[in-house]
Amino acid sequence: MTEAPTPGEAAITLSLIVPVKDEEEAIRPFFTRVLPILEGLRTQHGPGFGWEILFIDDGSSDATLAEIIAAHNRDPRIRGLSFSRNFGKEAALTAGLDHVRGQAVVPMDVDLQDPPEVLGAMIDKWREGYDVVYGVRANRMSDSLPKRLTADLYYRAHNWLSDDKIPEHAGDFRLLDRKVVDVIKQLPERNRFMKGLFAWGGFRQTAVEYDRTERKVGTTKFNYVRLWKLAVDGITSASTVPLRVWSYVGAMIAIVAIFYALYLVGRTILFGIDVAGYASMMVAVLFLGGVQLLSLGVLGEYVGRILVEAKHRPIYVVRQRIGDPAGDA
Structure with missing residues (x-):
């Protein structure tokens, strides 16, 4: 764990939103890989570059919350919210956007399938003037064949039916400028499909490609039933x-x-x-x-x-x- 800065040393430039549910095994490997990258960015961009990690505990039943509390005790830049029950990933992302303080905000998963090494490229694009920098998977070989086929079909169907076009093979892993976050926070709907809301907001956007790897620790909480429900939510929330x-x-x-x-x-x-x-x-x-x-x-x-x-x-x-x-x- 890195040493925390003194209070007021740096404004929060980068906030990471990390939704978790029953991920006690994945949190420490996440820190092992991500914290050196964040400290490297702070060294690269100067002492004015502050960062924070906000975990959203989405109703975990294991020791996930205890791991978050222990991490916060070691470094106050690591914070967390714990839900009263499981509300789903879209609600967790919403809570993260409501509570982060950074000028640039990046939702990412704790499983590290979306590599944190891409954060540097995202910040470079952001400093060039882009308001949204979304990660695009160069390939989906880490996914099963049925999942790759259904994902391709869904992206095409959604973009054909909706005026809010979602970049193909782009997930929630993206950098959002503070003004984009403030716009999304104003949206009142309860049925949330965050990829669609990110697309609705508009602004100047660009992509960063990366290779998505297989999950090394823990198991995914998404099954085909949940993916189907998310797909239906995406279509019905974005198109009539x-x-x-x-x-x-x-x-x-x-x-x-x-x-x-x-x-x-x-x-x-x-x-x-x-x-x-x-x-x-x-x-x-x-x-x-x-x-x-x-x-x-x-x-x-x-x-x-x-x-x-x-x-x-x-x-x-x-x-x-x-x-x-x-x-x-």
Whole structure:
């Protein structure tokens, strides 16, 4: 652990937001790799370059919180918030943005799959005048083939449906200027999809490529069910196209039905009444019933989100503060 500076020695230039849940094994390796990099940046940019690390404990049930407290006792630049329960990564990122003090803010995972060595390149781009510097994975070979295929499909679908374009293969690992953070803090929605909010904010952006490695310590807390939920949240929070598309589908079916009805009338006039047709009738009924149920499901997704927003519940609840991070809980 590095030696902490005296109070007031340096303003906070760089803040790291690190959401964690049941990551007691990963925290010390994180410090071992990240702290020398932060101190190297401080040496490079001068004593006016201050840094902090803000951990967001998202309802851990192991010794994660104890590790954060122990780290804070060794270095007060390491702070933390502990949630009353698990609120999810998007809520954890929101809490981090609410409470960090740096002029440049970088959300990153504790698993070190996004290499902290890229921080230097991000800061260089930031000092060139870019407000958002997002990390782009040069490859996704550390992910399984199904995950790579579904990720490609999702990014393309999201960018086709939404006006807020997300850079492909860019995660939450990015540098945000303070003015970008202040804009995102003003957004009131409870259904949070942070990549979409980062994209909505705009500002001058650029990319830094890096190679993502496999996780060495601990296990991922994301499974395909959570990833699917996150994907649905991303689409529904950024676009109303899934609602509008059913208007078009309904119009096309109505047009086809009108022409089919005219055909039936004409055939009846010319050839008389035909009793046969049970199979075609059942196909039509089942097809239209399926379309109606699917459209109701899409509508229900949006209505459910309206219900969540109407309740105006807080996005997260803080149970304990480590280092007394400033901000609104």
